[in-house]
Amino acid sequence: xxxxxxxxxxxxxxxxxxxxxxxxxxxxxxxxxxxxxxxxxxxxxxxxxxxxxxxxxxxxxxxxxxxxxxxxxxxxxxxxxxxxxxxxxxxxxxxxxxxxxxxxxxxxxxxxxxxxxxxxxxxxxxxxxxxxxxxxxxxxxxxxxxxxxxxxxxxxxxxxxxxxxxxxxxxxxxxxxxxxxxxxxxxxxxxxxxxxxxxxxxxxxxxxxxxxxxxxxxxxxxxxxxxxxxxxxxxxxxxxxxxxxxxxxxxxxxxxxxxxxxxxxxxxxxxxxxxxxxxxxxxxxxxxxxxxxxxxxxxxxxxxxxxxxxxxxxxxxx
Amino acid sequence: xxxxxxxxxxxxxxxxxxxxxxxxxxxxxxxxxxxxxxxxxxxxxxxxxxxxxxxxxxxxxxxxxxxxxxxxxxxxxxxxxxxxxxxxxxxxxxxxxxxxxxxxxxxxxxxxxxxxxxxxxxxxxxxxxxxxxxxxxxxxxxxxxxxxxxxxxxxxxxxxxxxxxxxxxxxxxxxxxxxxxxxxxxxxxxxxxxxxxxxxxxxxxxxxxxxxxxxxxxxxxxxxxxxxxxxxxxxxxxxxxxxxxxxxxxxxxxxxxxxxxxxxxxxxxxxxxxxxxxxxxxxxxxxxxxxxxxxxxxxxxxxxxxxxxxxxxxxxxxxxxxxxxxxxxxxxxxxxxxxxxxxxxxxxxxxxxxxxxxxxxxxxxxxxxxxxxxxxxxxxxxxxxxxxxxxxxxxxxxxxxxxxxxxxxxxxxxxxxxxxxxxxxxxxxxxxxxxxxxxxxxxxxxxxxxxxxxxxxxxxxxxxxxxxxxxxxxxxxxxxxxxxxxxxxxxxxxxxxxxxxxxxxxxxxxxxxxxxxxxxxxxxxxxxxxxxxxxxxxxxxxxxxxxxxxxxxxxxxx
Numbered sequence: 001x002x003x004x005x006x007x008x009x010x011x012x013x014x015x016x017x018x019x020x021x022x023x024x025x026x027x028x029x030x031x032x033x034x035x036x037x038x039x040x041x042x043x044x045x046x047x048x049x050x051x052x053x054x055x056x057x058x059x060x061x062x063x064x065x066x067x068x069x070x071x072x073x074x075x076x077x078x079x080x081x082x083x084x085x086x087x088x089x090x091x092x093x094x095x096x097x098x099x100x101x102x103x104x105x106x107x108x109x110x111x112x113x114x115x116x117x118x119x120x121x122x123x124x125x126x127x128x129x130x131x132x133x134x135x136x137x138x139x140x141x142x143x144x145x146x147x148x149x150x151x152x153x154x155x156x157x158x159x160x161x162x163x164x165x166x167x168x169x170x171x172x173x174x175x176x177x178x179x180x181x182x183x184x185x186x187x188x189x190x191x192x193x194x195x196x197x198x199x200x201x202x203x204x205x206x207x208x209x210x211x212x213x214x215x216x217x218x219x220x221x222x223x224x225x226x227x228x229x230x231x232x233x234x235x236x237x238x239x240x241x242x243x244x245x246x247x248x249x250x251x252x253x254x255x256x257x258x259x260x261x262x263x264x265x266x267x268x269x270x271x272x273x274x275x276x277x278x279x280x281x282x283x284x285x286x287x288x289x290x291x292x293x294x295x296x297x298x299x300x301x302x303x304x305x306x307x308x309x310x311x312x313x314x315x316x317x318x
Numbered sequence: 319x320x321x322x323x324x325x326x327x328x329x330x331x332x333x334x335x336x337x338x339x340x341x342x343x344x345x346x347x348x349x350x351x352x353x354x355x356x357x358x359x360x361x362x363x364x365x366x367x368x369x370x371x372x373x374x375x376x377x378x379x380x381x382x383x384x385x386x387x388x389x390x391x392x393x394x395x396x397x398x399x400x401x402x403x404x405x406x407x408x409x410x411x412x413x414x415x416x417x418x419x420x421x422x423x424x425x426x427x428x429x430x431x432x433x434x435x436x437x438x439x440x441x442x443x444x445x446x447x448x449x450x451x452x453x454x455x456x457x458x459x460x461x462x463x464x465x466x467x468x469x470x471x472x473x474x475x476x477x478x479x480x481x482x483x484x485x486x487x488x489x490x491x492x493x494x495x496x497x498x499x500x501x502x503x504x505x506x507x508x509x510x511x512x513x514x515x516x517x518x519x520x521x522x523x524x525x526x527x528x529x530x531x532x533x534x535x536x537x538x539x540x541x542x543x544x545x546x547x548x549x550x551x552x553x554x555x556x557x558x559x560x561x562x563x564x565x566x567x568x569x570x571x572x573x574x575x576x577x578x579x580x581x582x583x584x585x586x587x588x589x590x591x592x593x594x595x596x597x598x599x600x601x602x603x604x605x606x607x608x609x610x611x612x613x614x615x616x617x618x619x620x621x622x623x624x625x626x627x628x629x630x631x632x633x634x635x636x637x638x639x640x641x642x643x644x645x646x647x648x649x650x651x652x653x654x655x656x657x658x659x660x661x662x663x664x665x666x667x668x669x670x671x672x673x674x675x676x677x678x679x680x681x682x683x684x685x686x687x688x689x690x691x692x693x694x695x696x697x698x699x700x701x702x703x704x705x706x707x708x709x710x711x712x713x714x715x716x717x718x719x720x721x722x723x724x725x726x727x728x729x730x731x732x733x734x735x736x737x738x739x740x741x742x743x744x745x746x747x748x749x750x751x752x753x754x755x756x757x758x759x760x761x762x763x764x765x766x767x768x769x770x771x772x773x774x775x776x777x778x779x780x781x782x783x784x785x786x787x788x789x790x791x792x793x794x795x796x797x798x799x800x801x802x803x804x805x806x807x808x809x810x811x812x813x814x815x816x817x818x819x820x821x822x823x824x825x826x827x828x829x830x831x832x833x834x835x836x837x838x839x840x841x842x843x844x845x846x847x848x849x850x851x852x853x854x855x856x857x858x859x860x861x862x863x864x865x866x867x868x869x870x871x872x873x874x875x876x
Contacts, residue, residue, distance in 0.1 A: 087385070281755050
């Protein structure tokens with residue numbers, strides 16, 4: 001197990017190094033001048049070449065690229081993550097302030113996806129081709145097809161025009177005011193969760209359909225066990241493995257989707273910070289946030305792999 | 319504290335003194351009656367005072383443009399800085415919050431201008447303190463204006479050209495300062511420059527401690543009506559009333575919360591409509607119209623010093639170097655339709671080469687009679703086709719590279735302009751949508767045939783735009799346009815100190831621009847504000863732009 005963990009950690013480190021290098025290079029070869037955002041349109045137009053040299057040096061952008069990359073890696077190792085080009089705030093501060101909101105949205109979305117997707121999948125599998133099954137399949141296709149940001153905008157507008165309501169406009173953490181906090185995170189979590197729930201419903205339905213055709217389920221039925229017990233104790237644990245695998249993949253979608261959905265709901269989380277940083281060409285913030293998202297994705301996938309052994313005693317890591 | 323120096327002499331009045339003073343006053347009245355009426359744009363006795371019946375207290379929640387990219391107001395050109403930071407600072411002079419135009423005292427309680435317009439003397443208030451407790455003196459004004467007029471390396475200040483003719487800045491005494499000009503400029507121009515909301519007074523010591531660069535200094539002390547409390551990046555900037563403010567009785571509100579939202583977004587609109595904020599600026603038209611219908615809410619529209627235009631690269635494209643082709647393109651634009659195209663995205667109005675609402679430019683009614691601005695575009699299109707034929711492009715032009723800034727209004731306009739050019743002149747162009755930062759790279763490098771964007775002037779005065787937008791080496795002359803005759807007139811406009819003569823010169827310059835367009839005007843921006851009626855003491859309907867009156871000191875909550 002230890003060997004397995006060490007190997008996975010090494011793979012993860014190599015993956016993250018690759019991500020960091022790709023992000024670093026891509027951000028520096030993309031066209032566009034960050035000084036437009038820093039100086040504004042008028043200031044940028046009046047900037048002399050000497051001013052440009054001075055400002056680029058102040059921002060640390062005039063050093064050779066390998067030096068800049070090495071400095072970033074050192075910053076990451078020191079846990080500092082560098083400073084935004086703008087306003088001088090550190091990326092670590094940004095993550096500490098906004099990260100909890102995005103994390104709450106991600107976790108809640110995952111909970112919603114399981115709470116919705118699994119019962120719908122079970123219902124569909126045990127009543128195949130029935131009206132509830134057809135309805136569930138239609139709804140799951142619908143939620144997969146609808147873009148989250150669009151659904152988010154509809155919800156925001158409906159709440160505004162019918163009830164004159166909008167969620168709080170600045171971050172309120174759970175420990176500061178749980179009720180206000182819930183108002184901020186619930187919308188994006190539900191939108192993201194429903195889309196992922198649709199995938200889980202479809203996956204759990206197909207896995208369960210496969211499992212309930214197995215001999216051991218027939219044996220359980222022949223023994224006279226109640227249908228509920230058959231599902232919960234015998235069929236479901238054997239069908240869950242692929243569902244858990246897809247949940248890990250879906251978390252990537254949640255992370256990616258949260259960028260647009262946070263924007264639609266106006267939630268000041270990390271996703272929105274990333275959008276703003278991209279618009280401002282604040283490459284220090286962008287590269288750190290992309291790396292953070294990649295690190296979360298890698299970590300979740302390692303945890304998913306490890307959970308297999310716990311769910312299926314036949315699997316051993318050696 | 320008094321605004322005026324106290325007179326320690328006896329106030330007793332005997333018969334002889336009374337008769338002398340009466341005589342002097344009478345003579346003064348006769349002389350004054352024969353003098354030309356004072357320029358209405360400035361009033362030295364109008365320091366801001368609280369409205370009758372104004373109440374104190376409360377928190378104002380104000381929503382404005384997204385968070386600033388840095389904290390240096392002098393180096394900025396965006397309301398993202400002016401919006402949240404202005405309330406913490408004062409300027410030498412300011413525009414009255416009553417009408418947004420009249421120039422009134424601020425840290426200078428009085429000013430004198432020499433008869434030859436070569437010397438501006440400002441008499442500064444005594445007893446004014448910065449938020450860190452330091453005394454405000456003429457040395458701070460000198461340090462501030464030396465920096466604006468002659469910025470250190472690596473510091474870029476868009477207002478620097480306004481003070482190009484400022485020579486020596488002389489501290490006469492701690493509360494008197496003189497600006498000596500190398501050559502005279504129109505009074506309205508210079509006073510407007512001194513009253514610009516951008517030119518906040520900062521401490522000499524602050525500038526020295528930060529090597530003249532305040533981009534990353536969040537809370538540098540000002541003398542303004544509000545003091546910094548806290549800031550959450552891209553969320554909110556919170557300020558509290560400055561109890562030691564020099565203008566006694568102001569500000570009226572206890573706390574100011576400035577929320578950051580992208581302009582014209584549904585999110586900004588939703589925040590106002592749901593009551594999360596009390597006052598919102600830069601609203602989208604849909605929200606603004608809804609707010610106007612809401613009970614208990616007031617909505618106002620006012621002018622902004624931003625032109626929306628597209629540039630024609632004269633160096634890269636031979637056809638576009640021909641003034642007849644550019645005039646033809648100018649005439650082929652159906653401007654009323656272009657304003658209509660974006661009516662649900664951003665508020666716009668038709669205009670020409672100078673702000674359509676400026677007293678010196680062609681009045682709107684007159685402008686709309688000219689070709690290119692009429693509602694019926696048929697005569698203009700006929701003339702445009704004739705010009706194209708005369709220039710040898712009667713069959714049209716193909717494959718123009720049209721660079722479009724990735725902003726909703728420009729994307730909508732680009733499609734409409736593409737269609738108008740094709741339909742009216744058989745000019746075919748390929749749209750290339752790029753991010754804002756890329757747009758400015760491409761525009762400055764000359765990698766375009768046509769390029770659409772918006773530019774703002776730093777001062778609401780034709781001289782500023784004649785040099786920045788249309789000047790031979792103007793920083794925003796992206797077309798690389800030159801016209802020696804125009805540059806000569808522009809130079810006269812800059813130097814002419816007689817307002818009537820100056821106005822005639824501006825009209826002459828406008829006519830020249832009509833015939834030889836340096837850019838193709840699309841529209842002029844308007845600003846939509848709305849606020850709940852409990853917010854009193856300000857109505858921006860007559861304001862010029864959003865940069866000069868953002869102090870909130872006179873605003874109160876009912």
